[in-house]
Amino acid sequence: MRALLNFFSRARDRSRHGAWIYNAIVDQARRPQFYESFDVPDTLDGRFDLIVLHAGLYLPRLKSVPGEGKGLAQATFDQMLANLDQNLRELGVGDATLPKKMKSMVQAFYGRATAYDAALKAGDAQGLREALHRNVYRGAGVPQPKIDALAAYVRAASEALKAANDTDILAGTFAWPAP
Numbered sequence: 721m722r723a724l725l726n727f728f729s730r731a732r733d734r735s736r737h738g739a740w741i742y743n744a745i746v747d748q749a750r751r752p753q754f755y756e757s758f759d760v761p762d763t764l765d766g767r768f769d770l771i772v773l774h775a776g777l778y779l780p781r782l783k784s785v786p787g788e789g790k791g792l793a794q795a796t797f798d799q800m801l802a803n804l805d806q807n808l809r810e811l812g813v814g815d816a817t818l819p820k821k822m823k824s825m826v827q828a829f830y831g832r833a834t835a836y837d838a839a840l841k842a843g844d845a846q847g848l849r850e851a852l853h854r855n856v857y858r859g860a861g862v863p864q865p866k867i868d869a870l871a872a873y874v875r876a877a878s879e880a881l882k883a884a885n886d887t888d889i890l891a892g893t894f895a896w897p898a899p
Contacts, residue, residue: 734788738795741782741892742803745774745796753899758873759866760856764811768804768825769832769856773874774896775800776833781881782889792890801826840878848874873899 749770755762760770775797783793804825805818813821832855839848849871853859856870876897881889888894 734791734795735799737892738792738797738799741778741792741796742775742799744892744894745778745800746771746803748896749774751899754870757866758870758899759862760870761858761860765858766856768828771800772829772832773836773852773856774877776829776836777874777877777881778889778894779833780837781884785886785890788890789886800829836874840875845871845875873897 749767754760754770755766760766779793779797782796783790785792801822805822808818808821832851835851835855836848838844839851849867852870852874853862853867857867880897881894884894
Protein backbone atom coordinates (compact mmCIF):
# COMPACT_ATOMS: atom_id res chain seq x y z
CA MET A 721 0.00 0.00 0.00
CA ARG A 722 2.81 2.39 0.90
CA ALA A 723 4.51 1.77 -2.45
CA LEU A 724 1.28 2.59 -4.25
CA LEU A 725 0.88 5.83 -2.28
CA ASN A 726 4.49 6.76 -3.07
CA PHE A 727 3.84 6.12 -6.77
CA PHE A 728 0.82 8.43 -6.81
CA SER A 729 2.67 11.05 -4.79
CA ARG A 730 5.57 11.05 -7.29
CA ALA A 731 3.10 11.23 -10.20
CA ARG A 732 1.31 14.19 -8.60
CA ASP A 733 4.64 15.93 -7.93
CA ARG A 734 5.75 15.31 -11.52
CA SER A 735 2.47 16.75 -12.78
CA ARG A 736 2.92 19.88 -10.66
CA HIS A 737 6.51 20.22 -11.82
CA GLY A 738 5.38 19.80 -15.45
CA ALA A 739 2.86 22.59 -14.88
CA TRP A 740 5.64 24.81 -13.49
CA ILE A 741 7.81 24.20 -16.58
CA TYR A 742 4.87 24.72 -18.94
CA ASN A 743 4.06 28.03 -17.25
CA ALA A 744 7.69 29.13 -17.68
CA ILE A 745 7.43 28.30 -21.41
CA VAL A 746 4.20 30.28 -21.68
CA ASP A 747 5.73 33.23 -19.84
CA GLN A 748 8.54 33.36 -22.38
CA ALA A 749 6.13 33.00 -25.33
CA ARG A 750 4.03 35.90 -24.04
CA ARG A 751 6.87 38.39 -23.78
CA PRO A 752 5.67 41.62 -25.43
CA GLN A 753 8.80 41.90 -27.59
CA PHE A 754 7.59 39.08 -29.83
CA TYR A 755 4.45 41.03 -30.66
CA GLU A 756 5.95 44.53 -30.64
CA SER A 757 9.40 43.99 -32.18
CA PHE A 758 8.93 40.86 -34.32
CA ASP A 759 5.37 41.66 -35.45
CA VAL A 760 4.01 38.28 -34.38
CA PRO A 761 0.22 38.70 -34.50
CA ASP A 762 -1.19 39.16 -31.01
CA THR A 763 -4.04 36.75 -31.72
CA LEU A 764 -5.01 33.28 -30.53
CA ASP A 765 -3.11 31.80 -33.47
CA GLY A 766 -0.04 33.96 -32.86
CA ARG A 767 0.05 33.08 -29.17
CA PHE A 768 -0.48 29.39 -29.92
CA ASP A 769 2.37 29.41 -32.40
CA LEU A 770 4.78 31.04 -29.96
CA ILE A 771 3.89 28.51 -27.25
CA VAL A 772 4.38 25.70 -29.76
CA LEU A 773 7.71 27.19 -30.86
CA HIS A 774 9.05 27.41 -27.31
CA ALA A 775 7.67 24.05 -26.20
CA GLY A 776 9.09 22.48 -29.36
CA LEU A 777 12.53 23.81 -28.43
CA TYR A 778 12.35 23.00 -24.72
CA LEU A 779 10.71 19.58 -24.55
CA PRO A 780 13.33 17.63 -26.55
CA ARG A 781 16.07 19.15 -24.39
CA LEU A 782 14.15 18.23 -21.24
CA LYS A 783 13.54 14.73 -22.56
CA SER A 784 17.30 14.27 -23.11
CA VAL A 785 18.12 14.73 -19.42
CA PRO A 786 18.95 11.33 -17.88
CA GLY A 787 16.62 10.08 -15.18
CA GLU A 788 13.65 12.38 -14.69
CA GLY A 789 13.85 14.19 -18.03
CA LYS A 790 11.64 11.93 -20.09
CA GLY A 791 8.86 11.70 -17.49
CA LEU A 792 9.00 15.41 -16.81
CA ALA A 793 8.85 16.19 -20.54
CA GLN A 794 5.71 14.05 -20.77
CA ALA A 795 4.18 15.78 -17.74
CA THR A 796 4.92 19.17 -19.30
CA PHE A 797 3.41 18.10 -22.63
CA ASP A 798 0.35 16.77 -20.79
CA GLN A 799 0.00 20.11 -19.02
CA MET A 800 0.17 21.90 -22.38
CA LEU A 801 -2.63 19.69 -23.73
CA ALA A 802 -4.74 20.24 -20.62
CA ASN A 803 -4.27 23.99 -20.97
CA LEU A 804 -5.20 23.94 -24.66
CA ASP A 805 -8.27 21.85 -23.85
CA GLN A 806 -9.32 24.30 -21.13
CA ASN A 807 -8.79 27.30 -23.42
CA LEU A 808 -10.88 25.73 -26.18
CA ARG A 809 -13.68 25.04 -23.71
CA GLU A 810 -13.55 28.65 -22.48
CA LEU A 811 -13.86 29.77 -26.11
CA GLY A 812 -17.06 27.77 -26.39
CA VAL A 813 -15.87 24.67 -28.21
CA GLY A 814 -18.29 21.91 -27.32
CA ASP A 815 -17.66 18.32 -26.34
CA ALA A 816 -18.71 17.09 -29.78
CA THR A 817 -16.01 19.01 -31.67
CA LEU A 818 -13.32 19.24 -28.97
CA PRO A 819 -11.51 15.97 -29.84
CA LYS A 820 -11.17 17.00 -33.50
CA LYS A 821 -9.82 20.44 -32.54
CA MET A 822 -7.38 18.92 -30.05
CA LYS A 823 -6.18 16.40 -32.63
CA SER A 824 -5.59 19.25 -35.07
CA MET A 825 -3.62 21.22 -32.46
CA VAL A 826 -1.47 18.22 -31.54
CA GLN A 827 -0.74 17.59 -35.22
CA ALA A 828 0.16 21.27 -35.61
CA PHE A 829 2.52 21.02 -32.65
CA TYR A 830 4.34 17.98 -34.03
CA GLY A 831 4.47 19.36 -37.56
CA ARG A 832 5.89 22.70 -36.48
CA ALA A 833 8.30 21.21 -33.94
CA THR A 834 9.59 18.79 -36.58
CA ALA A 835 10.05 21.55 -39.16
CA TYR A 836 11.94 23.81 -36.73
CA ASP A 837 14.07 20.95 -35.42
CA ALA A 838 14.99 19.75 -38.90
CA ALA A 839 16.01 23.24 -40.02
CA LEU A 840 18.04 23.84 -36.85
CA LYS A 841 19.83 20.48 -37.01
CA ALA A 842 20.66 20.98 -40.70
CA GLY A 843 21.83 24.55 -40.15
CA ASP A 844 19.24 25.52 -42.78
CA ALA A 845 18.68 29.23 -42.05
CA GLN A 846 16.41 29.65 -45.08
CA GLY A 847 14.34 26.60 -44.12
CA LEU A 848 13.92 27.97 -40.60
CA ARG A 849 12.84 31.38 -41.92
CA GLU A 850 10.35 29.71 -44.27
CA ALA A 851 8.92 27.53 -41.49
CA LEU A 852 8.54 30.55 -39.19
CA HIS A 853 6.91 32.61 -41.96
CA ARG A 854 4.53 29.78 -42.82
CA ASN A 855 3.58 28.96 -39.22
CA VAL A 856 4.07 31.94 -36.91
CA TYR A 857 3.14 34.56 -39.48
CA ARG A 858 0.69 32.33 -41.39
CA GLY A 859 2.28 33.45 -44.66
CA ALA A 860 1.33 37.11 -44.12
CA GLY A 861 3.31 39.92 -45.70
CA VAL A 862 5.78 40.54 -42.89
CA PRO A 863 8.99 42.49 -43.57
CA GLN A 864 11.90 40.09 -44.07
CA PRO A 865 13.98 41.72 -41.28
CA LYS A 866 11.26 40.73 -38.78
CA ILE A 867 11.35 37.11 -39.92
CA ASP A 868 15.16 37.18 -39.86
CA ALA A 869 15.12 38.56 -36.30
CA LEU A 870 12.74 35.84 -35.10
CA ALA A 871 14.88 33.18 -36.80
CA ALA A 872 18.01 34.59 -35.11
CA TYR A 873 16.21 34.42 -31.76
CA VAL A 874 15.19 30.79 -32.39
CA ARG A 875 18.77 29.84 -33.26
CA ALA A 876 20.06 31.61 -30.13
CA ALA A 877 17.43 29.89 -27.95
CA SER A 878 18.30 26.51 -29.44
CA GLU A 879 22.01 27.02 -28.77
CA ALA A 880 21.33 28.28 -25.24
CA LEU A 881 19.21 25.21 -24.51
CA LYS A 882 22.01 22.93 -25.74
CA ALA A 883 24.51 24.72 -23.50
CA ALA A 884 22.27 24.89 -20.41
CA ASN A 885 23.01 22.59 -17.53
CA ASP A 886 20.62 19.74 -16.84
CA THR A 887 19.73 21.09 -13.39
CA ASP A 888 18.29 24.31 -14.84
CA ILE A 889 16.45 22.38 -17.54
CA LEU A 890 14.89 19.99 -15.00
CA ALA A 891 14.01 22.80 -12.62
CA GLY A 892 12.37 24.90 -15.33
CA THR A 893 14.68 27.78 -14.44
CA PHE A 894 16.39 27.95 -17.82
CA ALA A 895 17.08 31.57 -18.74
CA TRP A 896 15.77 32.12 -22.26
CA PRO A 897 17.65 34.64 -24.37
CA ALA A 898 15.98 38.00 -24.76
CA PRO A 899 13.84 38.27 -27.87
